[in-house]
Amino acid sequence: MDTTDSGHPPMTNIDWSAWHDAYAEPGSRLADRLAAVRAHIDRRLDDTAPDPVRVVSACAGDGRDLLGVMAQRADAVRVTALLVEYDAGLAARARDAAAALDATVEVRQADAANSDVYAGAVPADLVLLCGIFGNVSDADVRATVMAAPQLCSEGAEVVWTRHRAEPDLTPTIRGWFAEAGFEEVAFEASDDHVWSVGVHRLVAEPQPLEPGRHWFTFDRG
Numbered sequence: 001m002d003t004t005d006s007g008h009p010p011m012t013n014i015d016w017s018a019w020h021d022a023y024a025e026p027g028s029r030l031a032d033r034l035a036a037v038r039a040h041i042d043r044r045l046d047d048t049a050p051d052p053v054r055v056v057s058a059c060a061g062d063g064r065d066l067l068g069v070m071a072q073r074a075d076a077v078r079v080t081a082l083l084v085e086y087d088a089g090l091a092a093r094a095r096d097a098a099a100a101l102d103a104t105v106e107v108r109q110a111d112a113a114n115s116d117v118y119a120g121a122v123p124a125d126l127v128l129l130c131g132i133f134g135n136v137s138d139a140d141v142r143a144t145v146m147a148a149p150q151l152c153s154e155g156a157e158v159v160w161t162r163h164r165a166e167p168d169l170t171p172t173i174r175g176w177f178a179e180a181g182f183e184e185v186a187f188e189a190s191d192d193h194v195w196s197v198g199v200h201r202l203v204a205e206p207q208p209l210e211p212g213r214h215w216f217t218f219d220r221g
């Protein structure tokens with residue numbers, strides 16, 4: 001579905017702040033997934049060094065994936081990042097974490113499905129779509145993947161996540177990325193849990209950001 005923006009808030013009953021608590025459990029589904037995501041962020045920052053790098057994170061939560069990597073790097077100053085998160089408390093936590101970094105990080109409390117929110121922040125060299133694809137309809141996953149080249153610079157990488165509970169949508173998602181002009185860099189699937197992390201690099205031409213588009217709506221939970 002690729003509708004014009006209605007400006008509505010995400011429809012979900014989940015307490016997303018509490019959802020983040022599982023990150024604190026070593027060996028948990030989320031802790032393992034976070035490690036995989038962070039490893040790819042770290043690798044991408046290595047691969048783009050020493051150049052400046054732009055990052056956007058949609059539905060960023062408290063930003064611990066990107067901000068956690070940046071906190072460990074002496075070259076975080078290279079990074080200009082936009083984190084988009086709807087929840088006020090999580091956005092505030094992300095801002096607090098970002099304030100401790102020597103980097104340019106903006107946290108926008110806004111609907112990350114709205115293309116307009118990325119104006120001025122794209123094209124990005126790294127795009128994080130983590131924790132989205134398991135919470136929206138299949139049609140919205142497809143719309144988001146198809147729109148991803150609008151967020152990307154030439155050769156940019158997208159890091160995304162999706163559970164593999166049946167019916168496992170990840171083979172289809174990987175096909176959609178190929179259709180949208182990406183090549184697969186990595187696909188990691190946990191042996192112990194249903195999480196997976198995909199990384200895709202844009203090999204087609206980047207596309208201009210289309211204003212006024214609304215790519216997804218959280219409808220699970």
Ligand SMILES: C[S@@+](CC[C@H](N)C(=O)[O-])C[C@H]1O[C@@H](n2cnc3c(N)ncnc32)[C@H](O)[C@@H]1O
Nearest residue numbers: 010016059060061085086087111112130131218
């Ligand atoms: C599953 S969590 C993922 C958070 C983070 N990306 C991570 O992987 O840790 C989903 C996040 O998306 C946020 N969210 C849901 N719908 C949103 C929307 N339309 N715009 C911005 N944030 C949204 C929730 O508040 C929540 O923090």
